[in-house]
Amino acid sequence: MLEINNLSFQYSEESSRLFQAFSFKAKCGETVLVKGSSGSGKTTLLNLLCGVIPKVIPGKLSGKITINDHDIKRQKLSELSPYISLLMQDPELQLFFPIVEQEIAFGPENFQVEPEEILSRISTALKLLGIEHLRYRETVNLSFGEKKLVALAALIALDPQIFLLDEPTAGISSQQIEYLKNVIKTLSENGKIFFIAEHQGELLDLPHLTIDLDDSGAI
Ligand SMILES: Nc1ncnc2c1ncn2[C@@H]1O[C@H](COP(=O)(O)OP(=O)(O)O)[C@@H](O)[C@H]1O
Numbered sequence: 001m002l003e004i005n006n007l008s009f010q011y012s013e014e015s016s017r018l019f020q021a022f023s024f025k026a027k028c029g030e031t032v033l034v035k036g037s038s039g040s041g042k043t044t045l046l047n048l049l050c051g052v053i054p055k056v057i058p059g060k061l062s063g064k065i066t067i068n069d070h071d072i073k074r075q076k077l078s079e080l081s082p083y084i085s086l087l088m089q090d091p092e093l094q095l096f097f098p099i100v101e102q103e104i105a106f107g108p109e110n111f112q113v114e115p116e117e118i119l120s121r122i123s124t125a126l127k128l129l130g131i132e133h134l135r136y137r138e139t140v141n142l143s144f145g146e147k148k149l150v151a152l153a154a155l156i157a158l159d160p161q162i163f164l165l166d167e168p169t170a171g172i173s174s175q176q177i178e179y180l181k182n183v184i185k186t187l188s189e190n191g192k193i194f195f196i197a198e199h200q201g202e203l204l205d206l207p208h209l210t211i212d213l214d215d216s217g218a219i
C-alpha cells in the first residue's frame, strides 16, 4: 500500500506551493490517474513518490509518504527501487545499453535474479507489450514510442510492486496504447499499483481512482 499524508511541496522559497497538504491512499491492484494541466505538478508528484525528490532533485517537502507503512524518507533510492519504479516522461533519459535485451536485463541483474529467470522475464515483458521483434535491436535506432515501450519492459522485468508511469501514452501508436492498457489490466489483477500521469485521457476506460492536481489534489 502507498499512502500520502498532508503532502506539500515547493522547489524553492520563491516558487509556489504545488500541493496543498493533500492526502491519498492506494491499495494493491489499484490504478491512479494523475490528471492536471501542463505545469500542475504531475511529474513532480511521481518524482516525490519514488524518492527522486528530494534525494536527487532538491526541494522543500512537508508531509509523509509511506510504502507498506515504511516512511520512504528513511530509505535509500536503491532500497526503494525494487518496490517502486518510474517510467520517465522522456525515455531517452533511462536507456543506457546498446541492445534492447541488455537494457531489460540490467535491473534484475542488479538484484541478483537468476540468469534463467531473467531470460524468462525479458520474454514475458516483451510479449506483454507486443515488442518481441525489438529484442536484439539497437536501442539508439528505435523510435520515441519504441524507446518508451522498451523502458517500460525494463520496469516490468524488475517486477516492482508500484509502477509510476509519466505520460506513457504520449508518442505511442493507438495499437501500442491497447497493449499498454492490457499490461496495466493484467499486472493490476496481480496486485500491482499504478500511478499514471496522463493528460490526454487515453486510459480513462481502465478502472481507476483520480488525483486531479488542477483541483488542489482533490480525489
Ligand atoms: N527541477 C525544477 N526546479 C524548479 N521548478 C521546477 C522543476 N521541475 C518542475 N518545476 C516547476 O514545477 C511546476 C510543475 O512541473 P511538473 O511537475 O513538471 O508539471 P507537469 O508534469 O504536470 O507538467 C512547473 O511550474 C515547473 O516549471
Ligand SMILES: [Mg+2]
Pocket: 042, 043, 044, 089, 166, 197
Ligand atoms: Mg510532466
